[in-house]
Amino acid sequence: MTFRQFAFNNVLRNKRLYIAYFLSSLFTVMVFFTFAIFAFHPALSAGANSDALFGMGVAGGIIYIFSFFFVLYSMSSFLQSRKKEFGLLMIQGASTRQIRLMVFLENMLIGFFATVGGILLGLVFAKGILLLAENVLIISQELNFYFPTLAIVVTFISFIILFLIISIFVTFVLRSNKLIDLIKGDKQSKGEPKSSIFLAIFAALLLIIGYGTALYVKGETVVTAMVPVIIVVMIGTYLLFTQLSVYIIRRMKNNKMIFWRKTNMLLFSDLSFRLKDNARTFFMVAMISTVAFSAIGTLYGFQSLLTKGMKEENPYTLTYYPLEDSSGKDIEQDINQINAIFKEENIQTEMAKAELTYYDMKQDDRNILIAKASDYNRFAKLIGEKELNPTKSEAIVVDQSEKIVSNMDAGKILMESPIRLGNGDDIHPSKKIETEVLPELNGYYVVNDEVYGALGKPVRSETHYVWKAKHGQEDSIINAGRKISEQVGFEAQAIDYMVYEINKFYGPVLFIGLFIGIVFFVSSGSFLYFRLYTDLDEDKRKFRSIAKIGLTQHELGIVVNRQTAIMFFTPIVVALVHGAVALTALSHFFSHDLTKEASLVLGSFAVIQIVYFLIVRYFYVKQIKEAIY
Structure with missing residues (x-):
């Protein structure tokens, strides 16, 4: 029996211990290989930007470096459990050099088959991984199965080098062990903890x-x-x-x-x-x-x-913010185009319009939105929120700050700030609620329509149009959002399409x-x-x-x-x-x-x-x- 045959038989005789090492190494290779299949896919490589490709390269490096230390630790554990075996071999006349050579050959043998096995197992699951990635991730391209030549070459060379380095390194672990320590192995007293x-x-x-x-x-x-x-x-x-x-x-x-x-x-x-x-x-x-x-x-x-x-x-399917210099004709043209796209995608929607006016509040440095109840209720009805009906002597504070920015308490400031009417009278806020009916994160007031008419001159006014889809497939809503964003521009914010892009x-x-x-x-x-x-x-x-x-x-x-x-x-x-x-x-x-x-x-x-x-x-x-x- 040659020395190489002896090393091979040693692996077979210790199959219980080595099977754990082999399977763990195989799984590590398979994970790296399936990641390489994904990273080197032509559909991703062609459309990915440099940052994405760099991120994949860094991730692959992290997996590889961690795999190195993982395999090194695993091999060290096996060597510790075989101390007695090495001691018996030395008694039979084996030199330290021969034992190190045996460990080197064993580790390279296992590493080679773990690398090949991991690649083959990765090929078996490659189609499933790509199909999972295509369905779970938001990827516009189809991740069709391809023969990953580059992934195979990179994985094989990388892990053969990894096992080679580890095999060379672990052969020196036994250099400092004495024969008596090897023979006693784990029978030496550990002492009371x-x-x-x-x-x-x-x-x-x-x-x-x-x-x-x-x-x-x-x-x-x-x-x-x-x-x-x-x-x-x-x-x-x-x-x-x-x-x-x-x-x-x-x-x-x-x-x-x-x-x-x-x-x-x-x-x-x-x-x-x-x-x-x-x-x-x-x-x-x-x-x-x-x-x-x-x-x-x-x-x-x-x-x-x-x-x-x-x-x-x-909460709305689409929000349209016309530019300040937009003419009435331009706004009407954009609205007609939006409605046409929704109709083309077979999406039934309801639309609402509101004139949002901002006033200079002397008690606060910010310009504060004051909305009349009828405008608020039209928006609230679209998303199923409760309508507000303030009396002529009260104002309701609407706050989103606790949900969006916890270190701001806009609602508290507004509750302590009365509204000054054009005739000099003040209206004090009566209560505070939380809702997302109107797009204003800093909080705002909702007042009675008659009170709204008695307010002074606003600092600025903005007209907002919103659409809420009542019926329509999710894919159709996203596709409609894409078309509207391309044809109307940034004034139209299609939330489902924006989330899709993220x-x-x-x-x-x-x-x-x-x-x-x-x-x-x-x-x-x-x-x-x-x-x-x-x-x-x-x-x-x-x-x-x-x-x-x-x-x-x-x-x-x-x-x-x-x-x-x-x-x-x-x-x-x-x-x-x-x-x-x-x-x-x-x-x-x-x-x-x-x-x-x-x-x-x-x-x-x-x-x-x-x-x-x-x-x-x-x-x-x-x-x-x-x-x-």
Whole structure:
């Protein structure tokens, strides 16, 4: 048997351990390859601007760099679990150089097949990915399937180089290990886990301060506090896993009511060692997952802010603002053209017109809109809002500031400012409401029609025309908006078409962010998988010994399930809390409620992690039971 055959057989004999490494590497290659298929698609490359192409290149670089560290960490975990095997080979006469060569050949073998397999698997799902992108994203071009020669070449060369560099690097990991350390492997005493009560309390204080600051600050202060909060939370998270968690377990072990209850002795005794051994892994997984949650949540939340904000401010299908120097003939021509386009697209609409007049309020530096009730009610009727009927002695304040800009309180200012009539009398506001009937973000008054006629000379007047679609397909409304924007100009604002254009521009950005987030999240889950299966042989020996003194299969299942759940969900729960706080701070910065978007992002990742846990737990428990019973 040649040395190359020996290395090949070594991979086959360690297939349980190497299959995790192989599948994770394969998945990483597949994600990079499918992203490359999307990025190099002729339809996108031909129509994309330089900024979009640069963004895709940066995203691909991020995925590749993270893949490098992910594969490097995975390989290092495998080497740690094979210490005893390397020690036995050295006893048989193998030199350190031969062991390093064996590791190099094994890693290149797995890397080659993972790269080829990832590309082939990516080709299988390529059509589905392109179809998903075409339907989910707002892309005008059809993303037809094409043979991605460039994507294949880039992926193959990139990952062969990646595995080559890692293979060369990891061959030097064993250089400093002594033979006795390799033979003992994981049988060396780990010592009793220790923690400092001072550092444990300090960890809790850092997290409380970080969370409190992130949740308290609002507006532009969020950006100022962001870096200090991130540093404080990172330090607190590291101390949480290295000190606070170990301290809590020690306190629970000292509580006889808890420690001596059923199988808790087995759980807590082993858990303190696992928390100590895996503290850095937990910290890394928590931070990586937080980045994934926050990045995708930010992208999705920002898109929602743009689209929902525009919808909230513009509830009408079309708003037409004639220019000041527009003649009556020009306005009539534009209106006829708009109506013709709606008719051409089979869209039934209702139209309303209002003369919006602005007055100089001596109590305020701004010119304030004062609308008569009849104009307001015509607009309100189109969108199903409640009509207003103020008396001759009252004015109603309409405010949007709380929804749009939280640091402005236009409504409060208007409520404290009476309206001066032409004869010198004052009318005081009676109440304040929130609605988007008229397009005025700084707040305005609605008064009785007779009172409106008694107002003084306005500073300026604007005529607004609005249309609200009653019947019509969404595609037809968007197409009509495009035609109106092209033929009438910027005076006509078709909100559905504007939102469509934003989604069209923002869709690829969100798609790229989703790819990066998936790579980060899957990699963090794989880190936990590697740590769990690295200790599998030791767990088999431990539970086999315990089973001899009466541990039943049911009790074994309880212990293993709890142990595995704590391993998987401790860093993920911390990351979910970090992500929730980060997205809440983001909502404070934008003054826009992102609860729905944050819940969707965090909930989706939580469901994926639960499914991943159930799959891993099934095979893990199965192997433990097969080794015992």
